[in-house]
Amino acid sequence: MWPYGIKLLWSPVVDSLYFSKCGRRKTWIIPLQLVVAAVLWYISQHLQHWLESYDVATLAIWFGAIVLLSATQDIAVDGWALVMLSRRNLSHAASAQTIGLTAGYFVSYTLLLAFSSEAFGSIISVPSYMRFLAVCFVVRFLSIALYSPNLCTGRDVDVTHPKREA
Amino acid sequence: MTSCSRHRGRHSHHARSAAPASAARGVLKTHEIAGSRCVECMDRVTAKKEGEPTAERNFVCSGLRNRMDAACNSDVHVLDASVNNSSKVDASPSPSSTALPADDHPDLTGERGRFMLLVTLYALQGSLLGLASGTLPFIIQACGFGSEFLYSFDYVAGKADFLFSSRFVQICNVAVRYQVAVVAGR
Numbered sequence: 001m002w003p004y005g006i007k008l009l010w011s012p013v014v015d016s017l018y019f020s021k022c023g024r025r026k027t028w029i030i031p032l033q034l035v036v037a038a039v040l041w042y043i044s045q046h047l048q049h050w051l052e053s054y055d056v057a058t059l060a061i062w063f064g065a066i067v068l069l070s071a072t073q074d075i076a077v078d079g080w081a082l083v084m085l086s087r088r089n090l091s092h093a094a095s096a097q098t099i100g101l102t103a104g105y106f107v108s109y110t111l112l113l114a115f116s117s118e119a120f121g122s123i124i125s126v127p128s129y130m131r132f133l134a135v136c137f138v139v140r141f142l143s144i145a146l147y148s149p150n151l152c153t154g155r156d157v158d159v160t161h162p163k164r165e166a
Numbered sequence: 167m168t169s170c171s172r173h174r175g176r177h178s179h180h181a182r183s184a185a186p187a188s189a190a191r192g193v194l195k196t197h198e199i200a201g202s203r204c205v206e207c208m209d210r211v212t213a214k215k216e217g218e219p220t221a222e223r224n225f226v227c228s229g230l231r232n233r234m235d236a237a238c239n240s241d242v243h244v245l246d247a248s249v250n251n252s253s254k255v256d257a258s259p260s261p262s263s264t265a266l267p268a269d270d271h272p273d274l275t276g277e278r279g280r281f282m283l284l285v286t287l288y289a290l291q292g293s294l295l296g297l298a299s300g301t302l303p304f305i306i307q308a309c310g311f312g313s314e315f316l317y318s319f320d321y322v323a324g325k326a327d328f329l330f331s332s333r334f335v336q337i338c339n340v341a342v343r344y345q346v347a348v349v350a351g352r
Binding site: 004029033036063064066067069070073074077080081084085086089092093096097100101102103104105106107108109110111112113126129130133136137140143144 | 277281285286288290291294296299301
């Protein structure tokens, strides 16, 4: 959770640097989702080995990287939420964040608790769940990149020039 | 003669609705206009009339009609005869109507897809957080650390997380991001 607390250190970079063809937010969201999916898939392949060899440093680094990437994506998504919704529905952006984060956290955390059960652990393992998450990220990436072109630059307003769209 | 009980003698707001005059297309029979509504004040025509020339669609009440007749001696615009139905109201509400203002309570109309997109994005982030948080105890125990260390670690991490997630830090985050964006835009 620490990357979420210190993300203010690089959040100005995320807000400022972007490709105009892609949009201020999607410039970061799309590649981040691909990277997260790749990292999840890689961890799922080596997790069992790292646990058996008690390689704490490697585990900490990779899981820290996941949270770091998630925090960076959170910066972009928070900014996107402000311009995606109309002014009258801006209050729902906070609702979306609360609902989404709580639901996702609940699913992952509770599922991991269930893994402590031998019966449940024999059906689904942590690596298989991580591969499932990687697929979810890829699906979300495809839906944003391919099926939501209007969200790219339609409402992405340059904060320095409110009348100019990024 | 038709009557418009609400706006008798007061029709300044109707001036802009005076459409170009058109040739009369025929005489409207009495039963065809009974029950029709004035498009400006939405009052129903209470009386029947005969010999009223038909032209366009909009039906005006007698006060305006008199003024139009005096001004240009043009044809009176009348309601479409097909609107002679109590369940059907012609034309759009006029500013002079007593219709309630539109409810501006946010209802995500037309933006439900975008709202769900945000929810799924945050859900994926939350799943990563849950994965990292939920896996950590297993990792620590797998590495041979006992429950006491786990509890101490959780206590310290929780306090540190509270510190970094404080409202002050969040406000600073927003302020710094905005300032840098302003500088970057120059």
